[in-house]
Amino acid sequence: MSEFQSKGQRFVALCMLGLVLFNYPILALFNVSGTVLGVPVLYAYLFVAWAALIALMVIVAETVD
Amino acid sequence: MLHGTAIIFTSFAYLGLLFAIAYFADKRADAGRSVIASPYIYSLSLAVYATAWTFYGSVGRAASDGIGFLPIYIGPTLMIALWWVVLRKILRISKQNRITSLADFIASRYGKSALLGGLVTIIAIIGILPYISLQLKAVSNSFTILVQYPEIIMPITVGETPAREDTALWVAMILAAFTIAFGTRHLDVAEHHQGMVAAIAFESLVKLLAFLAVGVFVTFGIYNGFGDLFARAAAVPKLRAMMTPLEGVAGGYANWVWLTILSMMAIMFLPRQFQVAVIENVNEKHLSKAIWLFPLYMLAINVFVLPIAFGGLLRFPDGTVDADTFVLTLPMAEKHELLALLVFIGGLSAATGMVIVETIALSTMACNDLVMPLLLRWSRLRLNERRDLTGLLLGIRRGAIVVILLLGYSYFKLAGEAYALVSIGLISFAAVAQFAPAILGGIFWKGGTRLGALWGLSAGFAVWLYTLLLPALARSGWLPISFLEQGPFGIELLRPLQLFGLAGLDQITHAMIWSMLMNIGAYVGVSLLVAQSADEHRQASLFVDVFKQTGEASGARFWRGTASVPDLYNLLARFFGAASADSTFAEYAGARGLRWPEDALIADAELVHYVEVQLAGAIGAASARVMVASVVTEEALTIDEVREILDEASQVVVYSHRLEQKSRELEAATAELRAANERLKELDRLKDDFVSTVTHELRTPLTSIRAFTEILLDDPDVEPAQRRKFLGIITKEAERLTRLINEVLDLAKIESGKADWVESGVDMKEVIADTLAAMDQVFNEKNIKVEARLPDRVPTVTADLDRMIQVMLNLLSNAAKFCDSTSGRVEIELTERDGALRVDVHDNGRGVRPEEHEAIFSKFHQVGDTLTGKPQGSGLGLHISRQIVEHFGGRMWVESHPGTGARFSFTLPVGAR
Numbered sequence: 001m002s003e004f005q006s007k008g009q010r011f012v013a014l015c016m017l018g019l020v021l022f023n024y025p026i027l028a029l030f031n032v033s034g035t036v037l038g039v040p041v042l043y044a045y046l047f048v049a050w051a052a053l054i055a056l057m058v059i060v061a062e063t064v065d
Numbered sequence: 066m067l068h069g070t071a072i073i074f075t076s077f078a079y080l081g082l083l084f085a086i087a088y089f090a091d092k093r094a095d096a097g098r099s100v101i102a103s104p105y106i107y108s109l110s111l112a113v114y115a116t117a118w119t120f121y122g123s124v125g126r127a128a129s130d131g132i133g134f135l136p137i138y139i140g141p142t143l144m145i146a147l148w149w150v151v152l153r154k155i156l157r158i159s160k161q162n163r164i165t166s167l168a169d170f171i172a173s174r175y176g177k178s179a180l181l182g183g184l185v186t187i188i189a190i191i192g193i194l195p196y197i198s199l200q201l202k203a204v205s206n207s208f209t210i211l212v213q214y215p216e217i218i219m220p221i222t223v224g225e226t227p228a229r230e231d232t233a234l235w236v237a238m239i240l241a242a243f244t245i246a247f248g249t250r251h252l253d254v255a256e257h258h259q260g261m262v263a264a265i266a267f268e269s270l271v272k273l274l275a276f277l278a279v280g281v282f283v284t285f286g287i288y289n290g291f292g293d294l295f296a297r298a299a300a301v302p303k304l305r306a307m308m309t310p311l312e313g314v315a316g317g318y319a320n321w322v323w324l325t326i327l328s329m330m331a332i333m334f335l336p337r338q339f340q341v342a343v344i345e346n347v348n349e350k351h352l353s354k355a356i357w358l359f360p361l362y363m364l365a366i367n368v369f370v371l372p373i374a375f376g377g378l379l380r381f382p383d384g385t386v387d388a389d390t391f392v393l394t395l396p397m398a399e400k401h402e403l404l405a406l407l408v409f410i411g412g413l414s415a416a417t418g419m420v421i422v423e424t425i426a427l428s429t430m431a432c433n434d435l436v437m438p439l440l441l442r443w444s445r446l447r448l449n450e451r452r453d454l455t456g457l458l459l460g461i462r463r464g465a466i467v468v469i470l471l472l473g474y475s476y477f478k479l480a481g482e483a484y485a486l487v488s489i490g491l492i493s494f495a496a497v498a499q500f501a502p503a504i505l506g507g508i509f510w511k512g513g514t515r516l517g518a519l520w521g522l523s524a525g526f527a528v529w530l531y532t533l534l535l536p537a538l539a540r541s542g543w544l545p546i547s548f549l550e551q552g553p554f555g556i557e558l559l560r561p562l563q564l565f566g567l568a569g570l571d572q573i574t575h576a577m578i579w580s581m582l583m584n585i586g587a588y589v590g591v592s593l594l595v596a597q598s599a600d601e602h603r604q605a606s607l608f609v610d611v612f613k614q615t616g617e618a619s620g621a622r623f624w625r626g627t628a629s630v631p632d633l634y635n636l637l638a639r640f641f642g643a644a645s646a647d648s649t650f651a652e653y654a655g656a657r658g659l660r661w662p663e664d665a666l667i668a669d670a671e672l673v674h675y676v677e678v679q680l681a682g683a684i685g686a687a688s689a690r691v692m693v694a695s696v697v698t699e700e701a702l703t704i705d706e707v708r709e710i711l712d713e714a715s716q717v718v719v720y721s722h723r724l725e726q727k728s729r730e731l732e733a734a735t736a737e738l739r740a741a742n743e744r745l746k747e748l749d750r751l752k753d754d755f756v757s758t759v760t761h762e763l764r765t766p767l768t769s770i771r772a773f774t775e776i777l778l779d780d781p782d783v784e785p786a787q788r789r790k791f792l793g794i795i796t797k798e799a800e801r802l803t804r805l806i807n808e809v810l811d812l813a814k815i816e817s818g819k820a821d822w823v824e825s826g827v828d829m830k831e832v833i834a835d836t837l838a839a840m841d842q843v844f845n846e847k848n849i850k851v852e853a854r855l856p857d858r859v860p861t862v863t864a865d866l867d868r869m870i871q872v873m874l875n876l877l878s879n880a881a882k883f884c885d886s887t888s889g890r891v892e893i894e895l896t897e898r899d900g901a902l903r904v905d906v907h908d909n910g911r912g913v914r915p916e917e918h919e920a921i922f923s924k925f926h927q928v929g930d931t932l933t934g935k936p937q938g939s940g941l942g943l944h945i946s947r948q949i950v951e952h953f954g955g956r957m958w959v960e961s962h963p964g965t966g967a968r969f970s971f972t973l974p975v976g977a978r
Contacts, residue, residue, distance in 0.1 A: 008149050011148075011150065012147065012150060015143050018146060022143075023318075024318040024321075031310075032309060033305070033309055035292075035299075038292020038295055039291050039292070039295055040295055040299075040308035040309075043131075043132065043371055047368065050139060050360075053142065054361055054364060057360065058357040061354070061356045
């Protein structure tokens with residue numbers, strides 16, 4: 001049971017992290033003109049942050065403790 | 066080349082392939098070799114979330130406000146992070162209670178209420194209609210555009226031709242036939258549609274590949290990669306503004322947040338998502354892969370949305386081409402027929418996947434939670450007496466599928482043109498979000514009541530109707546537009562799009578704020594005001610405490626009454642047929658060590674509950690309740706009795722938990738005590754050994770001193786030479802005694818940690834040279850050749866100089882003692898390696914036997930030949946030496962083979978400790 005609980009807590013934390021990353025005011029920091037490797041900053045940020053969140057979910061989901 | 070016939074042929078070939086996959090998967094399932102028992106298939110089937118909305122609509126949305134399409138996929142990612150907590154619980158509840166649909170889940174949670182189940186079904190069907198119409202619109206539009214090839218003409222300008230109307234209707238009818246063939250071939254006890262799931266998973270692959278193909282084509286075929294595409298778009302001021310879209314838009318962030326929340330709800334509570342995620346789930350463990358695979362799928366299918374949107378806007382700058390069609394029109398404009406056809410098939414995949422699963426889910430709801438309860442209550446039909454109800458159930462479901470698709474078509478005709486694809490879909494999202502309070506509240510809060518859920522759902526749904534559905538109809542001209550602009554009867558405060566004067570938000574955000582406020586308010590408020598019935602109380606704790614229950618039998622505690630086995634058997638046989646009923650009963654009997662039908666079963670609470678749960682798997686909890694009640698006589702439990710049973714159970718659980726914990730603590734304490742006792746015994750034994758050894762060692766020299774002094778005392782006439790010899794022995798023995806006592810004291814100090822260590826930088830070369838000089842006399846006396854191989858310079862080690870001399874003296878005197886008596890030879894070597902100094906003392910004596918290699922370092926171990934000679938030394942020297950070396954972080958050991966001498970070595974780490 002404790003394994004499920006600690007995993008659950010990690011996932012809830014990831015959800016919170018996502019809510020912060022994809023929300024005002026963090027989002028506003030990237031709502032600027034300019035490009036990263038040719039891609040507009042906001043677009044680049046959204047996709048990179050999204051991919052990073054998924055990577056963290058892989059780690060939490062596949063970790064056996 | 067792209068004739069209508071060719072397109073139709075390809076479409077049918079594709080649908081045929083799907084059907085073949087489904088058929089194959091069903092056959093495999095029947096043979097017991099399920100193809101869908103894989104986390105990858107489960108994840109792909111979840112991707113039924115990506116519909117024609119995603120395939121065509123995302124680009125349309127992106128072309129109007131940049132990133133506005135993204136919350137629809139980021140929201141689900143966030144929700145999926147919570148799946149481990151939320152969905153796992155829903156899965157467990159659904160498996161234990163044989164939940165067949167979303168409506169069944171809610172009805173079951175609130176006391177198996179048929180009324181609530183019916184309400185949820187109606188909300189779901191009406192709420193989803195716009196969404197189904199979206200799929201019909203997307204398929205018929207893409208077909209209409211594709212047949213115009215090589216021209217690119219929008220359907221709206223083709224006009225209301227009879228042919229075009231027919232397209233959507235045809236699509237609806239073909240999909241209805243297809244869904245019936247897929248989902249209602251037979252009545253499954255577990256309500257699993259393995260064939261359907263396999264086909265959906267395949268469709269998810271097709272739509273992803275098709276979309277990626279267009280994306281790659283636009284980004285790298287038409288343009289030179291992302292940089293080139295975005296650079297050209299940035300040159301157009303209007304497109305440049307879309308790259309920082311959140312600026313300056315009133316409520317820009319609020320809309321973004323509400324869209325995120327809305328899609329978080331949608332991923333859980335869309336009937337088709339509930340169907341694939343919960344009902345069709347075959348193994349709870351698949352969740353841990355799906356939790357990241359499905360978000361990854363969504364990420365992949367969204368990467369090229371913005372490039373395609375900008376590509377389309379650059380290619381068709383005059384706005385004559387609807388942005389919702391860019392995915393299709395871009396390949397057409399570039400004269401890539403095959404790619405365009407692939408896109409059409411991809412869109413078809415996305416749309417058919419959604420329609421099939423959604424209508425199966427809705428038809429199950431309509432059958433189990435709307436039609437069956439009504440029919441069962443309608444006593445004139447005498448349904449209770451009919452022999453076989455399987456056909457009736459399947460018939461109702463098939464009918465429901467056709468009706469739902471026709472309703473979807475009607476909505477498309479009524480209101481389909483006024484909105485873009487995404488806006489149509491969002492109306493449905495807002496409808497299913499109304500289920501969130503009742504479900505999430507229901508699984509985490511025991512206090513939620515049936516009336517609370519009824520009022521909450523009704524209030525939320527009413528607001529949805531008023532602020533989203535009616536405006537959609539008004540915009541399409543079915544209601545006077547003044548209804549929107551001046552409000553009903555000219556009451557400004559009630560304008561559907563600015564309810565109570567709340568303005569400045571987009572339509573969806575506005576509707577969500579009011580409907581959620583009403584919904585949650587009514588749910589919580591009424592729940593707190595009205596008391597629960599016994600049934601509700603029981604179901605509430607079965608749901609909320611699902612992880613504390615054990616097995617399906619837990620529901621049986623709450624039943625009291627009388628029943629007969631044949632009645633129960635016949636009930637099952639009427640729904641599933643005699644063969645199925647037999648195997649179900651055999652399973653029940655087998656679990657109790659009995660055989661069916663040879664042994665007599667007892668129609669107790671457990672059997673009644675078992676039958677009810679089995680039945681619920683086919684016709685829903687509320688109907689199953691009614692059916693079982695019709696063949697048994699039950700005594701209703703009062704709420705107090707239910708509470709008592711629950712309290713009793715929970716007290717027992719708490720009590721046994723406490724007991725377990727206590728006994729675990731006791732065990733741990735006992736183990737600790739036992740270990741401590743063992744340790745004490747061992748120490749006691751060691752102490753005894755030590756004392757007896759020390760006293761023995763002390764007695765030996767004392768005895769000889771006493772013997773010689775007595776001789777000298779008794780006999781004064783001893784010759785002077787003899788006297789001298791005796792006195793010499795006495796002195797020597799006294800010296801030995803002193804040395805022994807010193808060593809024992811020394812050892813006691815070291816072992817108790819009270820020794821005074823004077824640490825300084827010690828040059829081992831010097832230590833060796835000094836010791837050799839001190840021992841020179843001894844070696845000469847015994848005629849031993851000494852050879853020292855010392856390097857020119859060695860780094861210093863941190864140690865106690867006197868102690869190091871003590872160690873060296875001990876080793877060298879041992880070497881001298883045990884050396885070959887005639888041609889003795891001792892070699893001393895000092896080397897530096899791996900950050901440590903190493904000293905070797907090699908003699909050519911008789912060596913040490915391998916089994917003694919460790920023993921000689923223990924206390925009072927003497928290598929003397931115990932039979933002939935007396936021991937030479939105290940037996941503490943090596944032990945103390947090793948303690949000293951280890952104190953300074955080094956180690957000491959011996960290498961030897963009998964006959965070749967012994968090599969004593971020790972190391973010391975270089976530099977400061």
